[in-house]
Amino acid sequence: MIEQSFMKSLFHGVIADNLIVPYPEPLPAETNNLHIMLDSVRKYFAQNVDAQKIDREALVPDDVLQGIKDLGLFGLLVPNDYGGIGLSATAYARVMQEVSGLEGSLAVTLGAHQSIGMKGILLFGSEELKKKYLPKLATGECVAAFALTEPSAGSDAAAIQTRAELSDDGRYFTLNGSKIWISNGGFADLFTVFARTSPAEHGAKPRITAFVVERGMGVRTGPNEHKLGIRGSSTTEVYFEDVKVPIENVLGEVGRGFKVAMEVLNNGRLGVASGSIGLAKRLIKLSVERARERKAFGRPIGEFGLIKDKIAQMMAGTFALESMTYLTTGLIDSNVADYSVESAICKVYGSETLWKIVNESLQIAAGVGYMQEYSYERHLRDARINLIFEGTNEILRCFIALSGMQGPGRQLVEVARAMREPIKGFGLLSDFAIRKARTALGRERFTRAHPVLNREAVVFEEYTVELAKNVDKALRKFGKDIAEMQYTQKRVADMAIDLFAIASVLSRTTRALEQRGEEGARREIDLTTVFVSAAEKRLADNVAAFEKNDDELRKAIADRAYNDGGYPFDII
Structure with a gap:
């Protein structure tokens, strides 16, 4: 298991390019197997x-769902042993990229089942839970859902009100409460549910516990919600009234559900990011076809500069998204322990890149793009949810910044403590002084980038220094209050997002150059240049701000708008 995180190291000004x-x-x-499966x-x-029919009728037909199960798509992540x-x-x-490019509601159904619904069992379930549930989850005989969100607890998981009381004999928990906007809620057989297992004491952080709950234990669900997009997916409320869950169905430890x-x-x-790639590629294909066929002033609109600019930006953005997403999955497959910041970056960048692309493709x-007869407006509606679920992009920007700054912040506290006790803290102070001196003398280098990409590598190096320098300044200026400084957090997060994207395209294009040479990798080089x-x-702009x-x-x-209750002006 590799403990170092590429992005968290970057917040210290350290370029761990050996990881990427x-x-x-x-x-x-x-x-080879993947090609067969995709075909x-x-x-x-x-x-x-x-x-179009799924969107119009807001329903995935049973035979279509069964066909997806027969293909094995409900068991993609389940190990062979189960x-x-x-x-x-x-x-x-x-695979999720491919499905998302073909039909959004089915992609959400599969993602809710595997990426989050059953993932808790894969990561934290006991061997007994895995043997009991995973074989049925793999075939789709049993469908999973993830039940975290409540009316007053979306991004703020600590605000969960659903409660779980341990029985006197310690054999089971009794759940009471409700969840909202649960994907697969209408037909899921199994729910990963989060509930309070400690008293709601004033000022105390609640202890949250994760449970595996069967529908047959007494779970009730409401009707499907009417949604802007991904209409064929099932989204419902879920209710728990004196639902008894055996103690062995706890995931992880009691009180450690967060x-x-x-x-x-x-x-x-990462499922959102890969799905965004799939739809982005489909939209680029549609846009290229439209640019060729639609004519204005006697020639195809694709010949005009402003259309070419849109296509170029779509291509560069998708190239960066694809590069960072599969760099991150590669980190997971190579046993990197901490990829939390990288996965959040992929989700934010992926959802926002797709939103730009779907907007430009409709333009x-x-x-034609505005008419229901064509797929553009459906793709636009389907794409909008990506900026909201799996953590809103606003919350994830705060997460990226605060998670990344946690290491430098802790370091400053330790250095301050060492300065009060210089004899005991001599080693720490020496290390800190050496790092600061190294930063002052010159920047860290991205040594593994191909020489052809030297200009882009220098951009990465210089702004890595700026990230670390401004993080250090912000922590010294705000201290613990940094948690409230969301404008600063956004700038830090946006820098981190761009830096990870640059690192990803540098790594990918370096591989292309080493495998195919400069002429063979010309298209990757060009996309890297445009993106960087x-x-x-x-x-x-962020550094200046x-x-x-x-x-x-x-x-x-x-604040004044809040007091006014809206926009107070009128021309008359």
């Missing part, structure tokens, strides 16, 4: 899945 170069590649044996998926969807296919993280992401939720969501976020399609040029401008900004003015405007 060479760019990971799937195992040849798995690649089967494409053929099945082409012959049996009517995406009757599943046992794919690696990379191969699973590639850890379970965070580990599960780390995986779910290129023009009036745009990212460099964003990074420069640490010192000069209008944060307080914006807050004041919002």
Whole structure:
């Protein structure tokens, strides 16, 4: 198990390029099987899945769902020993990418089942729980759902009100409460449920516990919600009234459910990222076809510069997203222990990149894109949820920044303590002084990037220094109050997102250069150049805004709007 995190190291100004170069590649044996599986998926969807009908009727037909089960898609992550296919993280992401590009509701159904619904059992379940549930989950005989969100507890999991009381004999917990917006809720047989198992004392953090709960234990669900997009997926409320759950159905430890939720969501976020790649690629294909066929002023609109610019940005953004997503799955497959910041970055960047692409593809399609007869408007509606579920992008930006700053913050506290006791802390102070001196004398190097990519590597190196420097300044300035400084957190997170994207394309294009040479890797080089040029401008803007900004003015405007109850002006 590799303990170091590439991105968390970057917050210290350390470029651990040994973790990301060479760019990971799937195992040849798995690649062969993956090609066969993807071909089967494409053929099945082409012959049996009517995406427009699913959206229109807000329902995935039973025979279609059964066909997906027969293909083995419900058991992609379940190990062979329990009757599943046992794919690696990379191969699973590639299958989810394919499905998402074909039909969004089925992708959500599969993701809710595997990425989060059953993932707690895979990560934290006892051997007894795995033997009991995984074989049925692998075939789809049993469908899973993830029940965390409540009316007053979305991103703030600590606000959960669903309660679980231990029986006097210690044999079972009794659950009472409800959950909302649960994917697969209408037909799931098994739920990963999070509930309080400690008194709701004022000021005390609640102890949350994760449970595996069968529908047959007394779980009730409401009707399917009417949604903007992914209409064919089932989304319902879930109710627990004196539901008795055996003690052996606890996931992990009693009171440690928050850890379970965070580990599960780390995986779910990569499902969102890989799904975003699938739909982004489909939209680029549609946009290219439309740019060729639609004519204005006597020639195809694809010949005009502004359309070419849209296509180029779509290509560069998707290349970066694909690079960072499969770099992260490669880290998981190589047994890197901590990929929490990387997976959050992939989710944020993936969902926002897809949103830009779906908007631009509809723009290129023009009036056709606005009509229900075509797929553009459906793709736009389906894509919108990605910015919300598996953690809103606002919350995840805070998570990226605060998780990354945790290490430097702890280091500053330890250095301050060592300065009060210089004899005891001599070693720590010496190490700290050496690191600071090294930073002052010159930047860390991305030594493993190909020489052809030297300019882009220098951009990465220089802004890694800026990230570490501004994190250090912010921690010294705000101390513990950094948790409330969300404008600062956003700038830190946005820098981290761009830096991880640059690192990912550098690694991937370095591999292409080493395998095919400069001419053979020309397209990867060009996409890397375009992406890094745009990212460099964003990074420069964020660095400047640490010192000069209008944060307080914006807050004041919002406060006045709250007092007014909205926009108070009128022209008459």
